[in-house]
Amino acid sequence: MSNGVSGVLHRVFDAIDNLNYRIVYPVLAVLLALPFIVGHWESRPRPRKITRGLFDVIEECAETGKPVLLVNAWRMSSRGENQPQFEVLVDHMMRRKVKFIMISLEPDTAVVGRSLCLDIQRYYQEEYGEDYIQYGRDWLDLDFQLIYQGGYWHIWIPNIKADGLVKSFNTDYEKRPLEQFPIMRRPGAPPPEHPGEPVDLETLSAKDYEEQFLRLGDFGLILEVHFTYTIRDLIGLVRLDKDFAGPDGEPTIEMGLGTVNMVANEMLPYFDSGALCGVLAGVQGAAEYSELLRRKYGEGPSSEGVRLRANPYSLGVLCVLAVIVIGNISTLRKKIREWRQARGEGE
Amino acid sequence: MSKVRIIRIVVLVAGIYFVAVFLAEGIHAGFDKKWIKPATKIYTDVVRVLGMFAIGVGVANIFMVHTRRVVRLHKNWEYSLVLLTAFLVVFASAVLKWIGPSSSPDTPVQHVGDIFEFIITRIQVHMNSTIYSFLAFFVTSAALRAFRVRGTESAIMMVAAVIVLLSNAPETNFPVISEVREWLDLNLNAAVFRALQFGMLLGSITVSLRTWLGIERGALFEEV
Numbered sequence: 374m375s376n377g378v379s380g381v382l383h384r385v386f387d388a389i390d391n392l393n394y395r396i397v398y399p400v401l402a403v404l405l406a407l408p409f410i411v412g413h414w415e416s417r418p419r420p421r422k423i424t425r426g427l428f429d430v431i432e433e434c435a436e437t438g439k440p441v442l443l444v445n446a447w448r449m450s451s452r453g454e455n456q457p458q459f460e461v462l463v464d465h466m467m468r469r470k471v472k473f474i475m476i477s478l479e480p481d482t483a484v485v486g487r488s489l490c491l492d493i494q495r496y497y498q499e500e501y502g503e504d505y506i507q508y509g510r511d512w513l514d515l516d517f518q519l520i521y522q523g524g525y526w527h528i529w530i531p532n533i534k535a536d537g538l539v540k541s542f543n544t545d546y547e548k549r550p551l552e553q554f555p556i557m558r559r560p561g562a563p564p565p566e567h568p569g570e571p572v573d574l575e576t577l578s579a580k581d582y583e584e585q586f587l588r589l590g591d592f593g594l595i596l597e598v599h600f601t602y603t604i605r606d607l608i609g610l611v612r613l614d615k616d617f618a619g620p621d622g623e624p625t626i627e628m629g630l631g632t633v634n635m636v637a638n639e640m641l642p643y644f645d646s647g648a649l650c651g652v653l654a655g656v657q658g659a660a661e662y663s664e665l666l667r668r669k670y671g672e673g674p675s676s677e678g679v680r681l682r683a684n685p686y687s688l689g690v691l692c693v694l695a696v697i698v699i700g701n702i703s704t705l706r707k708k709i710r711e712w713r714q715a716r717g718e719g720e
Numbered sequence: 721m722s723k724v725r726i727i728r729i730v731v732l733v734a735g736i737y738f739v740a741v742f743l744a745e746g747i748h749a750g751f752d753k754k755w756i757k758p759a760t761k762i763y764t765d766v767v768r769v770l771g772m773f774a775i776g777v778g779v780a781n782i783f784m785v786h787t788r789r790v791v792r793l794h795k796n797w798e799y800s801l802v803l804l805t806a807f808l809v810v811f812a813s814a815v816l817k818w819i820g821p822s823s824s825p826d827t828p829v830q831h832v833g834d835i836f837e838f839i840i841t842r843i844q845v846h847m848n849s850t851i852y853s854f855l856a857f858f859v860t861s862a863a864l865r866a867f868r869v870r871g872t873e874s875a876i877m878m879v880a881a882v883i884v885l886l887s888n889a890p891e892t893n894f895p896v897i898s899e900v901r902e903w904l905d906l907n908l909n910a911a912v913f914r915a916l917q918f919g920m921l922l923g924s925i926t927v928s929l930r931t932w933l934g935i936e937r938g939a940l941f942e943e944v
Binding site for chain 2 (some may be wrong): 392393394397398401402405416417418419421422423448449450451452453480481484485488519520527528529531532534535536613634638639641642644645655657660683686687688689690691692693694696697699700701704705
């Protein structure tokens with residue numbers, strides 16, 4: 374009996390020794406496809422501090438009415454990780470009616486990001502009525518900005534500060550003048566003299582322009598969804614600029630990041646020091662954020678998208694874990710064999 | 721005046737602008753308003769124009785190189801033809817979108833089913849995602865071949881990796897695992913990355929200062 378079991382084990386271990394990509398690749402492919410074949414399942418990850426931090430700041434923005442500047446800079450190559458992050462963040466902002474202005478640093482993401490925002494907007498309009506969320510009043514798309522590609526915030530932040538947002542960007546993605554959108558007016562600014570009519574910026578004094586239209590310092594959060602990050606340049610610019618400082622000298626703008634899992638580690642020192650309020654790390658970060666949303670507000674339009682990516686991702690991770698264990702069993706066997714041979718015991 | 725001297729002067733002046741932007745508000749608000757803000761406008765306009773020139777040069781270069789390959793039927797000229805065709809189609813569709821009619825603020829926002837958006841959403845998205853998804857296979861293959869315990873250090877790394885991997889999959893993200901991972905992230909990992917970044921940024925400051933002051937040697941600062 375024991376010989377039989379031992380023989381089977383030997384054969385299994387021999388098979389493990391000979392395991393190569395010809396077996397691993399098809400197994401991985403099947404695992405990744407499994408959720409699409411058998412259907413998605415619920416996953417309930419435990420939200421980490423780095424995820425909760427971002428969630429709490431968006432909740433604060435909902436309370437204070439401060440808008441969010443959403444820097445949309447992921448790429449289609451990192452879509453698997455960044456898109457669910459983008460979806461949960463936009464879902465949260467639209468659900469809580471947090472105003473946000475989106476600027477895209479990649480041409481393809483500008484199109485896809487806008488499409489996702491419109492889908493989520495449509496969901497809430499169907500759910501709660503047309504007036505619940507409105508383009509131009511609750512969110513705005515500044516489209517792809519070629520010159521901002523790659524970040525270089527040290528060049529552009531002084532420019533946006535000097536010119537203001539309206540004059541820096543001029544139009545939205547359909548080339549409509551920004552000054553006509555209610556979201557571009559500062560919170561608490563007097564209503565336009567002639568509502569519904571175009572505002573002539575040329576005749577407006579510099580003082581009136583500054584008082585009436587949104588400034589960078591009015592934002593409550595700068596949020597970047599990026600395949601790596603450019604926000605590190607912004608941290609110093611915002612934290613050292615007195616235009617962004619509150620009465621206590623601390624910056625009034627928080628900063629958050631959604632990035633791929635591999636890169637998120639590099640930004641942990643900034644979260645640890647308080648410079649970043651939160652970091653969404655890969656699909657896991659999106660799944661944790663989705664879980665926070667579910668706990669507080671129930672399922673939403675982003676939930677399915679997160680599950681769609683989280684399930685195959687989990688199986689992929691577990692497959693990697695399995696091959697690490699298998700590879701080490703093989704190494705351990707080899708070492709034991711060598712050790713025995715060295716002691717003259719033979720096989 | 722030699723070319724190198726001109727480059728050094730431009731770099732020095734551009735650097736002075738950034739120092740002035742940084743210090744202006746602290747020195748005098750009027751100085752900031754009177755000098756820095758107008759200078760910012762000029763500076764960013766110059767950067768915009770230079771940036772566009774750089775893109776233009778890049779595009780012209782690609783076009784020239786690949787047109788030559790197609791015309792002279794060099795080896796693999798078919799790929800160049802595909803590149804040029806794709807380039808022209810995307811460029812034309814983007815220009816069409818750009819010069820197309822703009823809508824009024826009252827127009828309800830709809831999906832614009834134009835060619836540019838079709839190319840992005842139906843072609844580029846899927847091609848890019850497909851290429852990136854190969855990474856899953858490469859990572860798994862590398863994990864099988866390379867991630868072996870060969871000593872104490874690799875054993876420690878292995879334990880940390882297993883914890884991180886387990887916590888990354890929601891199905892195995894048990895509270896204990898997740899808490900240990902969070903501790904690893906915010907204590908050990910953050911400390912290591914902070915140290916690394918201090919080193920890198922100190923090096924970066926040194927190189928920047930050397931470049932700004934014209935001390936740096938290299939292709940940019942030597943006469944050809």
